[in-house]
Amino acid sequence: MPKSNKPSRADVRARRLERDAAIPASRVYGLTVDDAMAQTWQSQVVLFATSPEQARATFQQAGFFKRNSSEIDAKKLAGEDLSFAEERPGQAFLRRGHDFGWSRWYPLPPGYVHPPKSVAARDASAGRLPGEPSRPADEFSSPRWKPNPLGRGYGINESDSDS
Structure with a gap:
């Protein structure tokens, strides 16, 4: 009988530990978000957090869940200059995707809750950020x-x- 090409549990565990060691816990975390206020219907949100759990909790408080967002790969975020997020830990920043390109990064105000698509479609000012x-x-x-x-x-x- 031929041997299976499936990796063993020890191999999987070793790869996971190697991957986790390469990506530090204290870093910038990001999401791609469904956003009716953006012309491409997508925005990006980033924040600097000390752990994935802290980032997840902050994102959930702002109304970003699995049903309306997906994680941005840490390798993609490493290529961008996100020093502004590191200077203000815990502060989330959002940029919208438009036909012209990405907008600038806007800090999310305290207590911000991302509006559902139906609210943003009815009231354009509901999802607008300060200074936008x-x-x-x-x-x-x-x-x-x-x-x-x-x-x-x-x-x-x-x-x-x-x-």
């Missing part, structure tokens, strides 16, 4: 984008286009 502009394109300072003369959002500035 009312129109997503206002965050992007490119001169290519200007208000549409018909009042329907933003369009390409004709003088800057290649044609």
Whole structure:
């Protein structure tokens, strides 16, 4: 009978310990969140915590659960400059995904609870963060984008286009 390629329990345990040793407990934790306020319907939330349990508890208090979020891999977070999160431990930061790219990071106010999709769809100001502009394109300072003369959002500035 051929031998199984399945790793033994000891092999699995050794790999898990090796992986856990490579990623410190005190680090920046992140989530990708379903967000009706973002044009791409996705936002990212990060915070610096001393343990995964502390991060999970803080995320749950803010209304981020498995049904509306997924973890961002620690290796992906290591590639970004998130020193602002390390300077303010316990403070969560959110950025929204828009058609133009990611917004800047906004600190979540104390007691913030992420609004469900239905609330954000009814009341756009319900999910807006302090300092966040009312129109997503206002965050992007490119001169290519200007208000549409018909009042329907933003369009390409004709003088800057290649044609």
